[in-house]
Amino acid sequence: MFPIEEVERRLSVVDARADLRADCSRCAGLCCVAPAFAASADFAIDKPAGRPCPKLASDSRCSIHTDLREQGFPGCAVFDCFGAGQHVVQVTFGGRDWRHSPGTAEAMFAVFPVMRQLKELLWYVAEAVTLLSPGTLLDDVQRAQEQTERVLEQPAEVVREFDAAAYRQQVGPLLDRVSRTVRNRVPDRAADRQGADLIGAKLRGADLHGASLRGAYLLGADLRGADLQHADLLGADLRGADLRGARLSSSLFLTQPQLDAASGDASTTIPGTLQRPRHWSPTVTATTTTRSPSRRRSRLNRR
Secondary structure, X not given: OOOHHHHHHHHHHHHHHHHXXXXXXXXXXXXXXXXXXXXXXXXXXXXXXXXXXXOEOOOOOEOOHHHOOOOOOHHHHOOOOOOHHHHHHHHHOOOOXXXXXXXXXXXXXXXXXXXXXXXXXXXXHHHHHHHOOOOHHHHHHHHHHHHHHHHHOOOHHHHOOOOHXXXXXXXHHHHHHHHHHHHOOOOOOOOOOOOOEOOOOEOOOOEOOOOEOOOOEOOOOEOOOOEOOOOEOOOOEOOOXXXXXXXXXXXXXXXXXXXXXXXXXXXOEOOOOOOOOOOOOOOOOOOOOOOOOOOOOOHHHOO
């Protein structure tokens, strides 16, 4: 049992992550303008950076938001700015809109991708805080959180020049320490598969609990009924992965875009901080693996 002060601390961190979710009503359609699109399986059209998507309505909302997949824009359906859009518009640029203040457009579009990287990093760091008990490692994580938040409050000319990719590389080892600390407490955990090429892998019912799948390529992998509890999924590519019946409620560093890029059903368990994607099946499908109460580890998972 945690003391009441520790429980309150963890709850406050969870609440703080509400600011790391997109709020399109407070943005100006930045994700529909700033990035470039290349006609592909993810985007139906070519669009250069800085040019509004033709599907962007006058109210800065996507006119086909509820039908993005059907109209050939699955890349947009899985995109999440982690709250970068509203931060850029409301905080960095004081509520100005690039349409009404065209002089801000170039700077606003340059700041947005940097802000998005920092906001995603904050999502991971905020989660790390909830995973740790008081101690040196928690202190280090909280310092990283405070440092990142200070960058977010800098003026546009500072943020746009900030090397977010290098900064993420700097904080990455800290998040890895958190992951190892948490997973080392997991009994009989599965073998690590960090960065593994598991594209299209047949992992139905696989025991992957407590494994590091950080940066793993799981595109199109069959993960029906797989146990991914306490598995580190930071940066894992789950595009097209079949998560029906998979257990992810305690997976580490899982994000909404990863879930949105995969498929699942009513029996897929997910963390309480994330939302069940609308395109997932609302029922339990017949192909979902029935889980055995005992663990049966395949050769892939032997440590």
